[in-house]
Amino acid sequence: MRALVGEVFPDQSLNIIGRAEVDSVGIAKGRIQNFRQASDRLGELIERAESGAGVTIDSVYLALAGAHLEGASHPAVTRVRDPSNRVSPRDLQRVDREAKSKELAAGRVYIHFIRNSYRLDGRRVEDPVGMTAEEVGVTYWLLHGGEKAVSEHIHLVNSQSLKVADVIVSSVASACMVASAEEKRAGCLTVDIGAGTTDYALYEHGSIVRTGSIPVGGGHLTNDLTVGLRVLPDAAEELKCERGAAVTEPGDRGETVHLYGDLTIGDKAIDLSSLNRILEVRLEELFELIRDECGESRLREGSSGALLTGGTSRLAKVDTLAERVLGIPARVASHPDWVAEELQGPESSTVLGVLHYALEAEADRQAAQARRRGPGRVGRFSRFLRSS
Amino acid sequence: MNPADERGGPGAGGRPRITVVGLGGGALRALQRYRREGWAEVGLLGLDTDARDLEADRDLPGLRLGRESLRGLGCGGEPEAGRQAAVDGREEIVAALGSPDLLFLVGCLGKGFATGALPEVAALAAESGAPCVVLAATPFSFEGEQPRRRAEESLAGARRVADCLIPLPNDLLLQTVDGSDRADRLFERADLWIQRAISGVAGPLLRPGRMTVDPGTYRATLKGGESRVLFSTCRVPVGTDLAAVQRELVASPLAGAGWERARPDRLLVSVGSREPLPMSTFSEWSTGLTAFFRARESATVSLWNDPSLGGEVEVTLIARTEIGRGGREGPEERTRSPDHPVHQSKLASKRRQAAARPGARQEEFDDLLAGQERGFFRDGASEPYAGIDLDKPTYLRRGIRIRHP
Numbered sequence: 001m002r003a004l005v006g007e008v009f010p011d012q013s014l015n016i017i018g019r020a021e022v023d024s025v026g027i028a029k030g031r032i033q034n035f036r037q038a039s040d041r042l043g044e045l046i047e048r049a050e051s052g053a054g055v056t057i058d059s060v061y062l063a064l065a066g067a068h069l070e071g072a073s074h075p076a077v078t079r080v081r082d083p084s085n086r087v088s089p090r091d092l093q094r095v096d097r098e099a100k101s102k103e104l105a106a107g108r109v110y111i112h113f114i115r116n117s118y119r120l121d122g123r124r125v126e127d128p129v130g131m132t133a134e135e136v137g138v139t140y141w142l143l144h145g146g147e148k149a150v151s152e153h154i155h156l157v158n159s160q161s162l163k164v165a166d167v168i169v170s171s172v173a174s175a176c177m178v179a180s181a182e183e184k185r186a187g188c189l190t191v192d193i194g195a196g197t198t199d200y201a202l203y204e205h206g207s208i209v210r211t212g213s214i215p216v217g218g219g220h221l222t223n224d225l226t227v228g229l230r231v232l233p234d235a236a237e238e239l240k241c242e243r244g245a246a247v248t249e250p251g252d253r254g255e256t257v258h259l260y261g262d263l264t265i266g267d268k269a270i271d272l273s274s275l276n277r278i279l280e281v282r283l284e285e286l287f288e289l290i291r292d293e294c295g296e297s298r299l300r301e302g303s304s305g306a307l308l309t310g311g312t313s314r315l316a317k318v319d320t321l322a323e324r325v326l327g328i329p330a331r332v333a334s335h336p337d338w339v340a341e342e343l344q345g346p347e348s349s350t351v352l353g354v355l356h357y358a359l360e361a362e363a364d365r366q367a368a369q370a371r372r373r374g375p376g377r378v379g380r381f382s383r384f385l386r387s388s
Numbered sequence: 389m390n391p392a393d394e395r396g397g398p399g400a401g402g403r404p405r406i407t408v409v410g411l412g413g414g415a416l417r418a419l420q421r422y423r424r425e426g427w428a429e430v431g432l433l434g435l436d437t438d439a440r441d442l443e444a445d446r447d448l449p450g451l452r453l454g455r456e457s458l459r460g461l462g463c464g465g466e467p468e469a470g471r472q473a474a475v476d477g478r479e480e481i482v483a484a485l486g487s488p489d490l491l492f493l494v495g496c497l498g499k500g501f502a503t504g505a506l507p508e509v510a511a512l513a514a515e516s517g518a519p520c521v522v523l524a525a526t527p528f529s530f531e532g533e534q535p536r537r538r539a540e541e542s543l544a545g546a547r548r549v550a551d552c553l554i555p556l557p558n559d560l561l562l563q564t565v566d567g568s569d570r571a572d573r574l575f576e577r578a579d580l581w582i583q584r585a586i587s588g589v590a591g592p593l594l595r596p597g598r599m600t601v602d603p604g605t606y607r608a609t610l611k612g613g614e615s616r617v618l619f620s621t622c623r624v625p626v627g628t629d630l631a632a633v634q635r636e637l638v639a640s641p642l643a644g645a646g647w648e649r650a651r652p653d654r655l656l657v658s659v660g661s662r663e664p665l666p667m668s669t670f671s672e673w674s675t676g677l678t679a680f681f682r683a684r685e686s687a688t689v690s691l692w693n694d695p696s697l698g699g700e701v702e703v704t705l706i707a708r709t710e711i712g713r714g715g716r717e718g719p720e721e722r723t724r725s726p727d728h729p730v731h732q733s734k735l736a737s738k739r740r741q742a743a744a745r746p747g748a749r750q751e752e753f754d755d756l757l758a759g760q761e762r763g764f765f766r767d768g769a770s771e772p773y774a775g776i777d778l779d780k781p782t783y784l785r786r787g788i789r790i791r792h793p
């Protein structure tokens with residue numbers, strides 16, 4: 001679990017004043033397994049963040065991940081009302097409302113409505129107001145989650161006497177941080193490979209057209225090594241980080257690595273090609289899942305590249321493997337320059353993205369207080385997605 | 389009644405009675421091979437509904453079940469039919485089992501008879517009072533989701549009643565053969581491991597040696613109280629040092645997960661070789677293995693001899709951990725200052741209540757065994773993603789062989 005404490009100034013600049021990190025316990029793959037342990041840990045995290053920042057935290061923005069999240073692409077079309085066929089803001093409101101009004105199954109709740117570009121008579125247009133057309137269309141990427149899983153997390157935060165200001169989906173949060181405005185416009189795939197989940201987001205023409213969360217992460221790599229090499233989890237984790245790579249090279253054959261410091265099993269010689277092969281087949285499968293969910297041809301045609309982040313993107317040669325499976329150039333992403341040195345690591349993408357989102361939301365809230373009623377979450381959010 | 393039972397005491401003359409029971413077509417084939425290649429003193433019995441499979445080897449004693457309902461046919465992959473046949477044949481099965489000193493039940497799970505009948509027959513064996521070791525082969529991932537799920541259910545049922553359950557995952561077996569091998573070679577492998585498991589456990593009872601054990605030792609190791617038993621076996625060239633033996637034992641496809649964490653209360657080591665091993669081996673291995681597996685009591689080592697072992701030494705380990713003494717250490721409880729109360733949810737207290745039930749405890753321990761293939765993800769219920777159990781290593785699911793140095 002990670003927290004960043006940010007301070008928002010009236011001029012809408014953001015200052016990171018505290019951060020903290022604890023091992024998550026009682027949570028796996030975006031679901032809470034042991035409420036008490038998880039609540040305890042969260043308490044510890046908040047305490048640390050508060051004492052580091054010297055402030056009291058009273059509300060939090062929460063990033064969600066896990067297999068309970070699902071998305072769907074939902075298009076809508078409406079006739080332009082004006083007799084002269086000039087598109088008015090009311091036409092847009094109408095078509096937006098329709099695209100967002102898809103009924104959800106029982107037990108599901110909407111988390112984000114992400115607007116993709118408008119179309120005027122089938123032609124893509126950035127801002128259609130004032131232009132002429134017969135029909136205006138729009139597609140939304142609708143993200144929803146399991147009501148139970150979402151409320152579980154909110155309940156967890158509440159258990160530490162904190163309010164949840166808003167929730168944001170992890171894939172969306174980290175995607176915002178690693179893709180530049182140009183990359184988003186040109187189309188790109190962002191992949192955040194964490195410990196228990198891998199979140200991805202696909203950008204086309206500047207907006208997110210698809211997201212996904214696959215319950216596989218670095219923990220699985222470690223576990224596969226534990227099972228396959230018969231070593232203890234700690235040793236497997238160390239082997240992975242220190243010696244592992246995502247592709248096997250012919251030179252790995254016959255090369256052995258030694259496992260030191262494991263008193264119970266003693267020193268053990270491990271074949272480097274076995275080690276890397278286990279990692280390779282797991283990551284191959286992961287990227288295949290992502291490739292198939294996005295559609296192979298869609299990726300090749302609509303994406304200029306893949307940007308990898310999350311702790312597991314530190315694994316050597318993970319970009320080479322991604323490129324091989326996805327069929328598009330891949331690289332390990334970096335954060336914008338304004339991010340402080342100690343937050344440049346790939347683990348920080350999600351938490352930075354959440355903070356960025358929170359900044360936008362807070363700025364909007366302040367503006368809204370001035371105007372009484374501001375735009376809803378959707379308005380704020382799509383603004384954020386486009387401007388960052 | 390069995391003569392060994394009457395005398396009851398250890399060291400009495402007369403050979404201990406050991407019976408191996410095979411359930412279903414796959415296990416019958418394994419027993420047929422055992423009849424040709426294994427030890428003649430071991431009693432064999434085949435159970436099935438399928439007359440053709442039972443009659444394939446007329447020298448293998450068999451009991452045909454479900455005569456009325458299935459009229460000599462197999463269960464057609466339906467475990468329920470297998471279960472029903474075992475329930476209907478209760479009396480016949482009990483009579484055929486008798487009360488040997490050691491009983492093995494062998495089943496290849498995934499289809500009908502063995503899958504459905506195994507838990508029922510294991511329960512009957514438990515009632516008979518004979519120490520019972522279950523050897524269960526679980527299907528390959530590529531055989532599909534349904535066989536896997538059914539095999540897991542059957543395993544869970546058998547675990548509740550068996551004294552010692554040795555799962556033999558076919559996926560792990562795939563790791564031990566060359567990619568070019570055909571399916572029947574794989575089954576040959578499975579049969580071989582079944583033979584190994586039998587000889588490792590039965591060797592100390594049936595073969596001469598320096599330190600052989602009597603049925604009473606097995607009774608004490610396998611029976612009584614709530615416990616879980618872990619098993620492993622390996623073969624190494626004569627003269628292999630202890631450290632290498634330890635590695636082999638941990639890497640054996642028969643080794644249940646959890647060896648790394650278990651702190652057994654009792655450890656039985658069976659060492660078979662052609663020639664008697666020097667006495668120094670005995671004490672070195674006894675202390676070495678006790679320390680390596682962190683046993684609470686020093687290991688009982690049994691050295692026996694069999695000419696068929698040739699230039700190899702067979703080492704088998706049976707470790708028993710009492711449930712309730714905590715074979716596995718949980719995460720430490722964090723204590724918090726009273727002015728910052730911990731949120732107590734109903735969910736958490738329900739979980740604690742569940743954990744207090746003895747049955748639940750046992751299941752927690754069972755997960756440890758299930759972890760053989762799933763490692764530390766055994767705790768979470770496996771929720772398939774796009775129909776795949778992603779927690780299980782990809783190389784095992786896809787049958788990709790990983791070389792061991």
Ligand SMILES: Nc1nc2c(ncn2[C@@H]2O[C@H](COP(=O)(O)OP(=O)(O)OP(=O)(O)O)[C@@H](O)[C@H]2O)c(=O)[nH]1
Pocket residue numbers: 411412413414415417418436438462463464465466470496497498499500501502503525527528531558575576578579
């Ligand atoms: N060890 C071993 N396993 C086998 C052999 N043949 C088949 N199997 C495995 O055993 C599993 C169960 O098959 P059977 O034992 O024939 O099935 P059954 O229990 O008789 O079930 P029904 O025929 O449906 O009544 C299969 O899925 C195979 O994985 C064999 O010769 N040796």
Ligand SMILES: Nc1ncnc2c1ncn2[C@@H]1O[C@H](COP(=O)(O)OP(=O)(O)OP(=O)(O)O)[C@@H](O)[C@H]1O
Pocket residue numbers: 001065193194195196197198217218219222237240241242310311312313314315316346347348350
């Ligand atoms: N050098 C490295 N090589 C390979 N893996 C690494 C390396 N450093 C860290 N990792 C892995 O990164 C993972 C942690 O990544 P990250 O911090 O992004 O996950 P998380 O955000 O906590 O998890 P999740 O997103 O699943 O909730 C761990 O599994 C860790 O083993």
Ligand SMILES: [Mg+2]
Pocket residue numbers: 170192193194195310350
């Ligand atoms: Mg993450």
Ligand SMILES: [Mg+2]
Pocket residue numbers: 412413414438441462463501
């Ligand atoms: Mg059959």
